[in-house]
Amino acid sequence: MSNKNILPVALGKEKADLVFKNGKIMDVFNEEIILKDLAVSKGVIVGFGNYSGKKEIDLKGQYISPAFIDAHLHLESAMVSIEEFAKVVIPLGTLTIVADPHEIANVAGETGIEYFLKLGNKLPWNFNLMVPSCVPVTPFDAGGAILDAEKIKQLITENTFFGLGEVMDYKGVISGRKYIWDKLEVMKDYFIDGHAPNLTGEALNAYLLAGIKADHETTTSHEALEKVSKGMFVMVREGSVTRDLESLLPAINDKNASYFLFATDDRHPEDLINEGHINFIVKKAIKLGMNPIKAIKLATINAARALGLNKLGALAPGYKADLLVIDDLKDLNIKQVYKDGKLVAKNGQFLFETQLDSLEKPEKIFHSVNIVQLKEEVFKIPKGKKFRIMTLQKDKIVTKMEVFTLPDDFEESEFTRYNINKIAVVERFKRSNNIGLGLIKGFGLKSGAIASSIAHDSHNIIVLGTNSIDMKIAVEKIEALQGGIVVTNNGKVIDFIALPVAGLISTEPISIVSEKLRNLKSIVNSLGVELASPFMTLAFMGLPVIPEIKITCRGLYDVDNNCFVSLVLE
Structure with missing residues (x-):
């Protein structure tokens, strides 16, 4: 959609739909705070300056941040419906997820994937679903479905997907096995996610020749630095079992920080309730000594750039008005959540309703x-x-x-x-x-x-x-x-x-x-x-x-x- 019709708003000649006043705008590009009005129209950030709006909100010194992005997760690990998951994480500030449905796909194949697509696309967030690469994870296991290259080609023709899910069979990639390389070739023009635990040296070189962009299995600073040196994005993971933030923080510096981003991978219900989601990782990074705006940067613009999500991850003209109102940079309580400029959560409570129960319930699932x-x-x-x-x-x-x-x-x-x-x-x-x-x-x-x-x-x-x-x-x-x-x-x-x-x-x-x-x-x-x-x-x-x-x-x-x-x- 063209932004031409909101040019008068940007120039101050017409009122914006919504203006946030007296807030501290987080500039994730320069890692600074901007003390100006933030204007929103037609679901898009118009800019910051001296603006008036049809509706004005006095933030009284609170912070305005881009909404958080979870770069890699499995919805199934939350063990609740997608709607229930969204009602938890959206009030915590996560408005963009990149989900790999290889758990339900290994049970129900295309039926499971398409079921998730229908559910996820009905909720007020940016829902990006991957095509699983590992159904089955290797030819040596026996699951409920097989998604070969031909089925993947059919799926992407019939549906909209973000990329190829984590390529777990790294040995198959390195040894050039046809069954995995056929999938890589089909998805070569999409984002391809990685899974490369302990891969180094020549083996890592070979793995990256497949066009794989990122990895969430990095557990040491040395491993992270090598992967970054070879152009790989490192997803710093804080799941329920595997928690890598503390061990990876020493690898992040001013020269390479743009190659690091946050992901949850697998988070169980109790951890979502008691700790949180991406907001928990941001708070933990700050507690461990990371500059607060840099921590938010990893959760926003770094993730957007690594994933190729244009117009997300920052508060800048032309970007989506997906933003958070945060009380302070110590407690990091998410007071308000806006999706496309519309309030969808406030004080930890979701403000949206859905009608997902009426969807068909396939026998295979x-x-x-x-x-x-x-x-x-x-x-x-x-x-x-x-x-x-x-x-x-x-x-x-x-x-x-x-x-x-x-x-x-x-x-x-x-x-x-x-x-x-x-x-x-x-x-x-x-x-x-x-x-x-x-x-x-x-x-x-x-x-x-x-x-x-x-x-x-x-x-x-x-x-x-x-x-x-x-x-x-x-x-x-x-x-x-x-x-x-x-x-x-x-x-x-x-x-x-x-x-x-x-x-x-x-x-x-x-x-x-x-x-x-x-x-x-x-x-x-x-x-x-x-x-x-x-x-x-x-x-x-x-x-x-x-x-x-x-x-x-x-x-x-x-x-x-x-x-x-x-x-x-x-």
Whole structure:
């Protein structure tokens, strides 16, 4: 739309639709404060100067900031509907998101992606949906759908997408495997997101030849500096499990700061309620010593430029009037949120209503759990003396591959003495007999079992337990719920949360979901688990692109060597 008709407003010859007076305008280009009026017309920022408006708001010294941008997230991790998620994050200042729906896509393919598109586009924010690159994440896993290059080409022809979702199969990229390069070629004219944990040197060079622009898996300053030196944007991530801000801050300086931006990736309901969203990362960066306007810059114009989002991320003539009124730069309370110059949230409360309940509910999404009839025997460890085990690393989703030798006269019930539990993945889409079985050290469960239909990224049912009976009961309860998280003990279901939308998402308000998760965590704590995020940690144990060893419905997978390995060594 042309801005020609608001030229008289810019020149001061006509009144603006809306003028903010006595505010402190954040200039994210110069990292300065401007003390002038800010004028808005037709949903666009006209400029700052001495303006009068049809409506004038006296900010009484409060700050005006561009609205925040989340450069990379998975909506499914919030475990609530997109509408419920929006009602939480919009009042916190996030008006632009770039979402990769590869969780629901691995369950329901194109049906899941198009369902998200319909929901997201009906809300008052800038909703940018990626086409997932990893459905499945690798050819070695078994999920509910396959999106090859031809299907991706069809999707982008029929719908509007922002880019190609995080390219997790970095080994496939580096080795030139056709199935992933075909997708890269189809999406070469779009933004391509990355996933490059610990990639350095020649391997990183090869990865970047694919046209990949950014990475949210960077965890050290040294790694960040190398990626920036090669033209890669670094998304500083603060999720629920993986939190990288503190370790990456030393890498950010005046010369390279434009190559850093913020992302949440995976945030659980309780963290969204208790901590926040992008606003939490900004506040944390300020607390750790970053200049407040620079921190806001990473959350706004840096993200917009990295992603190619023109007319977003700044308060400047011709930019969208997506802006925030903030009380001060210490508490950073978001007092008002404006989308295209219209007030959509105030004092932490959303001011918009939607009619999303009337949308069709596809069978593929709302009836996605179909398992084979189970017997206790499938969860019993085979005979042997030496076993490969997955060993958790503190506060990380990477695991180490170790060898455990059974003592003489060992009983299966004695695994807990060594902080070892059984872990299994049950295929849940085609009622197949694919059930992978392994052992995991460091989770801490001393009794019972935990099962979940959230198991990145194929989202088969993952179950961890001390005995076969509780594991079987937990998995069967997941099917009865059509998705969820279940805790069992002594042959009974102790508690659960239902996730009937693709086995990933609740239909309840975020406050209820958060409370149920808190109760479940309290229960597993009482059963010996001391992990900060037990359910999300469990979910990542099934992701065969995170080193060193993971469990799939086809068995144990050696990530470093790209092959399945046996549980029993001898």
